[in-house]
Amino acid sequence: MENDESGQKHESGSSGFGSSEFGGDLTPPDHYDPFETSRPIPRPTDTGPIEPLLIPSNNGAELNATPLVKVPFWDRPKPKKDWYWFLGRLGSSLITLGLLMFLFVGYQLWGTGIEEAQSQNKLENRFSEIAILSSATSSTSLAPSNSEPPVTTTLAPPEPIVVNEGDPIAIIDMPTIGVTKYVVAGVQTADLKKGPGHYPGTPFPGELGNASIAGHRTTYGEPFRHLDDLNLGDPIIITDLLGRQFTYLVTNQQVVGATDSWVVATTDRNKAILTLTTCHPEFSAKQRLIISAELDLTQSDIATSPAAMYADEVVDTTTVPSTEVVTSEVAETTTVPAIIVDESNNSESADALSRGWFSDLSAIPQTLLWGLLELLVVMGAWQVAKKYRNRIIGTAVGFIPFFIVLYFVFQNVNRLLPPNL
CATH class of the missing domain: 2.40.260.10 (Sortase)
Structure with missing residues (x-):
């Protein structure tokens, strides 16, 4: 039993903040890091691959860790074909379709005008x-002779x-x-x-x-x-x-x-x-x-x-x-x-x-043919990019052929619209 300043008594071993009976030092160990603040932070460098940024630990020593390496696009594993994959492909398809429709509207408003101007010339x-x-x-008038009166011939x-x-x-x-x-x-x-x-x-x-x-x-x-x-x-x-x-x-x-x-x-x-x-x-x-x-x-x-x-x-x-009255006898x-x-x-x-929509049905097979050729152009550009492991090279190779074929696709799609539109 112990007496405090007020004269009250406390049991030995009772809980009290800072009591020596806790049995040890309250300082956390060096390896205690609940928020992982000492984890290396990757940072890009100008001269080499990604290097870790080392942060000192509690005891002042720097922690060494394996740097995080960015996996190239062509070496990434194929994603699992689940619902997330399906939704991602659906979104990409809708975006591509929207861009093609935007280009078609531009062709309708300005591209066809260029064609018409050339035709007018x-x-x-x-x-x-x-x-x-x-x-x-x-x-025509025939010159008269001395013996004959003038004759006027009317052309048909x-x-x-x-x-x-x-x-x-x-x-x-x-x-x-x-x-x-x-x-x-x-x-x-x-x-x-x-x-x-x-x-x-x-x-x-x-x-x-x-x-x-x-x-x-x-x-x-x-x-x-x-x-x-x-x-x-x-x-x-x-x-x-x-x-x-x-x-x-x-x-x-x-x-x-x-x-x-x-x-x-x-x-x-x-x-x-x-x-x-x-x-x-x-x-x-x-x-x-x-x-x-x-x-x-x-x-x-x-x-x-x-x-x-x-x-x-x-x-x-x-x-x-x-x-016509003439002076000749005939x-x-x-x-x-x-x-x-x-x-x-x-x-x-x-x-x-x-005549309205789809009035020119002969344009359907030609539209499909040019569309298939457009798909082959895209696939060819992708194979080039895959071979050289560089998407920029593939885009450069397929850019001009893509828009040339797309022009003929739009021409044939336009034939399916009302002629007077």
């Missing part, structure tokens, strides 16, 4: 060649120029929206890549009836992007292969369904109408935006004969007497072509207007 040269060949003098109107789909047939100018483009014959996917296309089976500009032209709104130079900015009375000027100009004035703007083919049909053969069609709204093929315009005779040349005709149309010729006769339009072209125009 070629059409300009071709249009000039045809215009020079088709130019002819309307009449120039015969229509035979064109195939994809050939230039006219120039369309819309000054209100700042668009001037060469118009091609036909409205197939390949035709509309070059510029606005004329619906086969409809009259050519300047003729009586409903001359109809289709064009892209968001791709391939987007010639009809701002058709909705045209107002009533705005001029649309068409120049044909013979150099004749026809001025149409806008009379109506409307939105119809994709299958409303009546907008390109001729309902009044006594009027010269121009109809422009494109997809609506922008970046969609759900509907069609229609611009109607009527020929202004006071500002237009007179179309005495067709400027062009499709190669697959049937042409007959008839002989009619000349209306009246000159001229031969004027009479064009008979194949009615089957009307259904073709209707199909072209309503």
Whole structure:
């Protein structure tokens, strides 16, 4: 029993902080390190591999440990194919798909515009060649002799120029929206890549009836992007292969369904109408935006004969007497072509207007073929990287071939989209 200062007694061996009865020194041993603060910390060096950073222990001695070595990418063990592996591969695939879609949008908005500009340059040269060949003098005068009166010979109107789909047939100018483009014959996917296309089976500009032209709104130079900015009375000027100009004035703007083919049909053969069609709204093929315009005779040349005709149309010729008064005893006769339009072209125009997604099924096998070639390019680049144990070398080898093949993949995928998009 022991007495404290207050006079109270305590049992010997009772617990008390700092009591000598604890039986030893309270200082922890040197090897006691619950938070592992003395573990070497790896640090990179400029001259060699990773070296450990030694931290002094409690007793002042430095601990030596084996340095941590970074395993090269090609020597790493294959990961276990569990759910984590599956989710990682799924995430990588989605990221890759997103990047490809981003590149495809860039191709749609800018790449197709470059293609269209190149096609327009070629059409300009071709249009000039045809215009020079088709130019002819309307009449010639023969010098009179002493014994004969002067004779005037009237030449027949120039015969229509035979064109195939994809050939230039006219120039369309819309000054209100700042668009001037060469118009091609036909409205197939390949035709509309070059510029606005004329619906086969409809009259050519300047003729009586409903001359109809289709064009892209968001791709391939987007010639009809701002058709909705045209107002009533705005001029649309068409120049044909013979150099004749026809001025149409806008009379109506409307939105119809994709299958409303009546907008390109001729309902009044006594009027010269121009109809422009494109997809609506922008970046969609759900509907069609229609611009109607009527020929202004006071500002237009007179179309005495067709400027062009499709190669697959049937042409007959008839002989009619000349209306020119001549002083000779024999009246000159001229031969004027009479064009008979194949009615089957009307259904073709209707199909072209309503054409939507996957309308060109022939693009599917070509898309798959180019896609397979793209996969082979990626696999080849990977094998090169694996051989030289350097991913930078593999990327450098496959970079250019990858984007070249990808360009053709996008071209064929684009054929599966609506032609007027």
